[in-house]
Amino acid sequence: MDVRFSPALHRQRHQFVIDFIKKNKPKKVVDLGCSECSLLKQLKFHCEIELLAGVDIDGAKVKRKMQGLAPMLTDYLQPRNDQLLVEMYQGSVTQRDARLRGFDLATSIELIEHLTLADVDRFSEVVFGYMSPAAVIVSTPNYEFNPLFPRLAGFRHSDHKFEWTRAEFKSWALKVCVDHGYQVEFTGVGRAPPGQQERVGFCSQIAVFHRLGGREVCNVFRDDADDALSYTLLYSENYPSLHDNNILQRVLVMEVLYWAEQLRRRWVEEETGQGDDADTPAEGEGEEWHRASEQHLEMEEKQTAAAMKNLVEHQDVEDGELFWTGGQGQQESGRLRRCVSVPLSVLWSRCPKISALSGSLGNLRRLLTDHPDVKLSQDGSAVLLNDQEQGTEEDRDDLEDSGFAEARRCSHSCEPEEDWDADALASGDK
Numbered sequence: 001m002d003v004r005f006s007p008a009l010h011r012q013r014h015q016f017v018i019d020f021i022k023k024n025k026p027k028k029v030v031d032l033g034c035s036e037c038s039l040l041k042q043l044k045f046h047c048e049i050e051l052l053a054g055v056d057i058d059g060a061k062v063k064r065k066m067q068g069l070a071p072m073l074t075d076y077l078q079p080r081n082d083q084l085l086v087e088m089y090q091g092s093v094t095q096r097d098a099r100l101r102g103f104d105l106a107t108s109i110e111l112i113e114h115l116t117l118a119d120v121d122r123f124s125e126v127v128f129g130y131m132s133p134a135a136v137i138v139s140t141p142n143y144e145f146n147p148l149f150p151r152l153a154g155f156r157h158s159d160h161k162f163e164w165t166r167a168e169f170k171s172w173a174l175k176v177c178v179d180h181g182y183q184v185e186f187t188g189v190g191r192a193p194p195g196q197q198e199r200v201g202f203c204s205q206i207a208v209f210h211r212l213g214g215r216e217v218c219n220v221f222r223d224d225a226d227d228a229l230s231y232t233l234l235y236s237e238n239y240p241s242l243h244d245n246n247i248l249q250r251v252l253v254m255e256v257l258y259w260a261e262q263l264r265r266r267w268v269e270e271e272t273g274q275g276d277d278a279d280t281p282a283e284g285e286g287e288e289w290h291r292a293s294e295q296h297l298e299m300e301e302k303q304t305a306a307a308m309k310n311l312v313e314h315q316d317v318e319d320g321e322l323f324w325t326g327g328q329g330q331q332e333s334g335r336l337r338r339c340v341s342v343p344l345s346v347l348w349s350r351c352p353k354i355s356a357l358s359g360s361l362g363n364l365r366r367l368l369t370d371h372p373d374v375k376l377s378q379d380g381s382a383v384l385l386n387d388q389e390q391g392t393e394e395d396r397d398d399l400e401d402s403g404f405a406e407a408r409r410c411s412h413s414c415e416p417e418e419d420w421d422a423d424a425l426a427s428g429d430k
């Protein structure tokens, strides 16, 4: 009998970490022996994480795939509320580096068996004694499971220096707890066939350590006096977030232009009894633009439905009215161009995202004042929209100017990469 796992074992290990993160919500997470960053690429979607770091002794491996950690188009279109800094290092877990202290969670997935026993001791001292994260997840092969792979001779991988039984793993883990002030629970992934689980255990055994005293104890920050910096920084990327004022302003302007246009259209329909064709795409628009627009629209769809309901439910405007204005004396082809005036008070009270982003009507006005993409009335109390030609080439230029082009340049595929799988034996996934 040859055991196979579904989902694949490496996915089960990563899912174990993801489930832990969902439950415990650590803000700072480091993956030790991160290889080609496949776990990190999944973790960056967890919004509670503010610092995500990876370390591997093999810098070339990290470099091969680390670009997959870059922000995607959606990260620019819908920036996170909280910051996310991603940092990748080349370095050895047997050496100290002050930048890795003070984390909430360190993961070591199928790493320790690649170290000599002397290096495992150094690993214990560095990770638990020096880095001292609030929690540590360590996974390693369970030697007792190996007889279920009949074609396996020796260890599961040629680079493994050892494979531990459950008792050996437990003995190491309990010593770590005594030496460095942790408590530990044992579990695993990759269940044995029915009736054999108790006898052989999980295929990958996992120890979950919690520092005694929790996150508060040993509160070490990055500017700690200890200046051991033995790792090489390979990659550092700050994700767009609403903490950055420029990004906040850009997102707010996009929302304001979008919602002002919705209000304008609805109001013009009511005034004239007919709609306009502002959604008709300009001829010759690039495929890439269409795709990006579609993605944006898809994301907005849910929010739009809720907000439109809000607009409809508040047809009787108490806090301002839309009205035609002479367009601030704009001349076009010799005639005065008409504008629709959309009061900021209407936008603020009817569009939850606009009020959430700006915080107050005063802030909204301040953030829009002098922005090149927004035309405000002379007293600054309303957005002025041209009567015609909204949503076409003009909007496209606006978005290009407001960072949309950058977003497109930085977009990456959402598809997960095929995971590092060197542990898999020719006979199947181990």
Ligand SMILES: C[S@@+](CC[C@H](N)C(=O)[O-])C[C@H]1O[C@@H](n2cnc3c(N)ncnc32)[C@H](O)[C@@H]1O
Residues within 6 Å of the ligand: 010, 013, 032, 033, 034, 035, 036, 038, 039, 055, 056, 057, 058, 061, 091, 092, 093, 094, 108, 109, 110, 111, 114, 115, 419, 420, 423
């Ligand atoms: C089996 S792979 C880890 C797979 C990865 N953690 C995952 O879950 O997909 C082992 C990794 O540990 C790295 N490694 C080995 N010795 C190391 C050390 N002393 N310090 C840091 N990384 C090390 C290797 O380069 C390799 O990428």
Ligand SMILES: [Mg+2]
Residues within 6 Å of the ligand: 110, 111, 113, 114, 157, 160, 423
């Ligand atoms: Mg291994």
